[in-house]
Amino acid sequence: MNRYETIRFLLHERPETRTESAEAFAPANIALCKYWGKRDPELNLPATGSLSISLGHLGATTRVSLREGADEIFLNGEPLPDATPFHQRLVEFLNPFRPEADAGFRVDTHNNLPTAAGFATSAAGFAALVLALDRLMGWGLDARTLSILARMGSGSACRSLFHGFVEWHIGKREDGMDSYAEPLPETWPALRMATLTVSNAAKPVGSTEGMNRTRDTSVLYRAWPDKVAADLQALRTAIHTQDFELLGRAAESNAMSLHATMLGAWPPLCYWQPESLAAMHKVWALRAAGVPLYFTMDAGPNLKLLFLQEEQAMVCGHFPGADVIAPFDHA
Ligand code: DP6
DSSP states (O other), rough: OOOHHHHHHHHTTTTOOSSSSSEEEEEEEEEEEEOOOEEETTTTTTTOEEEEEEEEEEEEEEEEEESSSSEEEETTEEEOOTSSHHHHHHHHGGGGGOOTTTTEEEEEEOSOOOOTTTOOOOHHHHHHHHHHHHHHHHHOOHHHHHHHHHHHHHGGGGGTSSSEEEOOOOOOOOTTOOEEEOSSOOTTTEEEEEEOOOOSSSSSSSSHHHHHHHHOOGGGGHHHHHHHHHHHHHHHHHHHOHHHHHHHHHHHHHHHHHHHHHHTTOOOOOOOOHHHHHHHHHHHHHHHTTTEEEEEEOOSEEEEEEEEEEHHHHHHHHHHOOOOEEOOOOO
16 A cells, blocks of 8 residues: 555544644654664655654644645745645645545644754644644544554654654554554653754755665665664663663764764765764763763754753753753643
8 A cells, every 4th residue: 555545544434523623733852762764665664663752842733724726835824835845745645634635725834943943843743734634624533543644744753743752663564554653651850952053054965865865875774773772772771760871872872873874875974064073072071071961963963962950050051052941841
């Protein structure tokens, strides 16, 4: 089954109680153990599992309604031009959700992430869109089905359906029905993340292309599945026993290994800027001086610092530009 057929299958014979319009919020998420590489690009089935932390009240709020004619998509109040690749990706994603083949949607998404923080907002956006579509059509889908649907918009979106720590199961099935995310039961209110913005420029190579290139050309990628298995285990233990140093070490080592696989790709993928490397050295120097401070990085130049609440004043003193997030603060 292709993506269209898989989504139609999941929505097949759902009873409907349609409303005029519906709204939903989904948090952004940052992976502590990264998703990088697909075993099936059509259904966004991952080559490994991954584990993230959601960013509390920071994320996307999406309102959807049905309309006659073509889809209308707004991002932060601005219409998204039809010709952009993201518009086309959204229209294609929406196709299997249409109650009639010629029905259009109006989609209005607002992100409340720190504007300059260089976050990937598509994960929160696709998760909020799927939740809003479920409310609009009154399908009453369960969390697992919603996660599978969001995954087909963007892989990491399947984790944005939940708060706190979230694990995305790799799954084995060809149809992807066992590849979905689930929240872990543990919370960690003292955990803090701070974004360190090095550059806001759009990244030259997006995640989808970057992971495909790495998987196809980097010999270092062969070591990645074993690295992920070890880091996932360490993170689960760290979260369960609230061992911050273990969590920080596993997350930072996972991010560094991820970037090593990218450096080995051809053409090479280096998302770092000189300022990224300077910030890493600053973290390492502080750690050598006894400060429990770690970082993670996605496919971009910005660092996300990891530390505990008791270190917040000190971290902000050393990194005045850092934007602090309390991931469990979403009541
Ligand atoms: C480095 O989920 O954006 O942030 O499935 O192709 O849409 P697609 O990719 P995407 O990739 C995220 C990559 C990452 C790691 C992570 O979030 O796990």
